[in-house]
Amino acid sequence: MKKRILLVEDDGIIAIANRRALENEGYEVQVAYTGESAVERMQEGCTESGCAFDLVLMDINLGSGMDGTEAAREILGFLDIPVVFLSSHTEPEVVRKTEQITSYGYVVKSSPATVLFASITMAFRLHDARMAAEKAERRNRILSHVANSRNTIIIITDRNRITTWVNDACEKLTGYTREELIGRNTGDLLQGAGTDPTVVAEIRRAMNVHQEYQGEILNYTKNGTPYRIDMDIQPVFDESGEHTHFVAIQRDITSR
Structure with a gap:
């Protein structure tokens, strides 16, 4: 699927030239000629279900109305999207001003087209990397919350079903210490x-056969007390598709 760019440029001739160049590179391009119309286009084109654009290429000087930095602030106030600034200004204070808003790229208009294309590609990569990092952080927070839950038992094993990690809830329910469980088939x-x-x-x-399993089973604590658990065992694979370990999430349902 083609990446979609909103080009914000008040000069009609420059807008046409940049649009053609970007379309020749395989992008879908729409043009807004003022900062106000750029904000409006983003508000109309982006909803909870998705966004009509993947990147904003923003000129800084946009005539008498809202300039590019103001428009970028407005857009970034309601949408997380990479913004690359395009300007004839090379003054350090102008560059610093844009860096305070976003740091996906700043391209001088006199630069060769290859510089613009490379900057856009890098902006996409930076944004994708940041989104992936934030997703991983959210996932880790959830896993940390689950791992520390007093009501959820978690057991991680290697591919041979030898235990490599258990949480505190597992120790509490089974009566075995972490040291007694790790290195054994639980x-x-x-x-x-x-x-x-x-x-x-x-x-x-x-x-x-490295498939998930969901069901109930009767187990016994260290002192021989029976307890029943509802469990979900999931195989885990690495990026190459090779099976690496299992994660078992269990819940004590003895009193049910």
Whole structure:
């Protein structure tokens, strides 16, 4: 799918030239000739379900109305989108002013087209990297919250089902310390006389072919007390698709 750029430029001749150059590079381009119309186009084209643009290429001097820096501030106030500034100004104070707004790129108009194209490509990469980092941070916060939950048991094993990590809730429920669990197969350790062998076989069959398993099982604490858990076992794969470990998320349902 083509990347979509909103080009904000008050000079009609420059706008046409830049639009053609960008379209020849494979981008979809729409033009706004004032800062006010740029803000309006972004508000109309971007909703919770998606945005009509992927990047804004913003001229700084836009005539008598709102200038490019003001328009960029307005847009970034309601939308996270890369903005690359395009200007004839080379004064350090102008560049610093744009850096206080966003730092995806600043291109001098007299630069070759290759510089503009490279700056746009880099802006997309920087934005994608930042979004990925923020997504990973949100995921880590969620995982940290789950891992520290007193009601959710988490067991992580390697591909051979040998335990590599458990959370505090697992220690509390089973009566085993983390040191006693790590390095062992917790299934063999926690299952007992009342554990249904059919369920055990189903779990092993799913794990042998790296498939997820959801179900209930009867386990035993260190002192022999039976307890029933609802569990979700998920295989985890690396970027190359190779299976690396399992994550088991369990909930004590004994009192249910």
